[in-house]
Amino acid sequence: MSDVYLSSGPDAGAVLARLREDAPLVQCITNSVVVNFTANALLAAGASPVMADVPGEARECARVASALLVNLGTPRAEQREAMREAVAAAGAAGTPWVLDPVGVGALSLRTDFARELLADGPAVIRGNASEILALAGAGGRGRGVDAADDVEQTAGIARELARSTGAVVAVSGPVDLIADGGRVVRVHGGDPLLTRVTGAGCALGAIVGAAVAAAGGDAFAGAVAAHVLYAEAAERAAAVAPAPGGFAVALLDALATVEPAALAAREPLLAGAGAGA
Numbered sequence: 001m002s003d004v005y006l007s008s009g010p011d012a013g014a015v016l017a018r019l020r021e022d023a024p025l026v027q028c029i030t031n032s033v034v035v036n037f038t039a040n041a042l043l044a045a046g047a048s049p050v051m052a053d054v055p056g057e058a059r060e061c062a063r064v065a066s067a068l069l070v071n072l073g074t075p076r077a078e079q080r081e082a083m084r085e086a087v088a089a090a091g092a093a094g095t096p097w098v099l100d101p102v103g104v105g106a107l108s109l110r111t112d113f114a115r116e117l118l119a120d121g122p123a124v125i126r127g128n129a130s131e132i133l134a135l136a137g138a139g140g141r142g143r144g145v146d147a148a149d150d151v152e153q154t155a156g157i158a159r160e161l162a163r164s165t166g167a168v169v170a171v172s173g174p175v176d177l178i179a180d181g182g183r184v185v186r187v188h189g190g191d192p193l194l195t196r197v198t199g200a201g202c203a204l205g206a207i208v209g210a211a212v213a214a215a216g217g218d219a220f221a222g223a224v225a226a227h228v229l230y231a232e233a234a235e236r237a238a239a240v241a242p243a244p245g246g247f248a249v250a251l252l253d254a255l256a257t258v259e260p261a262a263l264a265a266r267e268p269l270l271a272g273a274g275a276g277a
Helices: 012-022 035-045 057-064 077-093 108-118 129-135 151-165 192-196 200-214 219-240 244-257 260-265
Strands: 025-029 048-050 067-071 097-100 124-128 168-172 176-179 184-187 270-273
Touching: 012 035, 012 200, 012 219, 012 260, 025 035, 025 057, 025 077, 025 200, 035 048, 035 200, 035 244, 057 077, 067 077, 067 200, 077 097, 077 108, 097 108, 097 200, 108 129, 124 129, 124 200, 124 219, 129 151, 129 168, 151 168, 151 176, 151 184, 168 200, 168 219, 176 219, 184 219, 192 200, 192 219, 192 244, 200 219, 200 244, 219 244, 219 260
Parallel strands: 025 048, 025 067, 067 097, 097 124, 124 168
Antiparallel strands: 168 176, 176 184, 184 270
């Protein structure tokens, strides 16, 4: 099948412009390794982070947040309880939430817990190829948080996972793949240095939440916009900082300075295909 191009819904540039105008409040229940970087990435992009991740408080926050990120990187018992509270409250309030199944497939506790959370209806599931395959029960050869599977292997599985859960499924890799059950879009670009910075993928999950809120709850448009923004920012960062330490700082700077028009100019790189892809 030849490539076609995304032509409906808010474009990535419009979503970024609205994100910066609205500054959506994104509640992050995320892992202890990446809290600071995730908060800074949200601030740089134009959103407002809140890291409310304890029982009781997590429920309250989810009721008023614009979006919620649930990241399973360090799923200690208290945090798992906060996640249960938050996703239930988000569902009751109509707050879109993103599930980032970090390390699923490699470790059984988080794998079982991620599948439990699927019943609460995430708007977006975002992970690497191995995590998505494992979450769908299709194998997956992850080693800790690292993927050992190819993104293209997940195309059919991602689409089926989207259909069965009602979520948009976003698979990160050299070419990102985003599926909603009917559409599959590939976002080209970015830079390999993203894999050399702790928290780069986790921060993307938070930005997906912010973009979904900015897109008025359109999970597909928000997920695509977030990945396009990240690809553009990573390329700009790598151009000025070709090693991991400088790249991490430059990525934050790029997230803050990418213009909406630059994302609109990337639209032809969104090589998408219909359900038969």
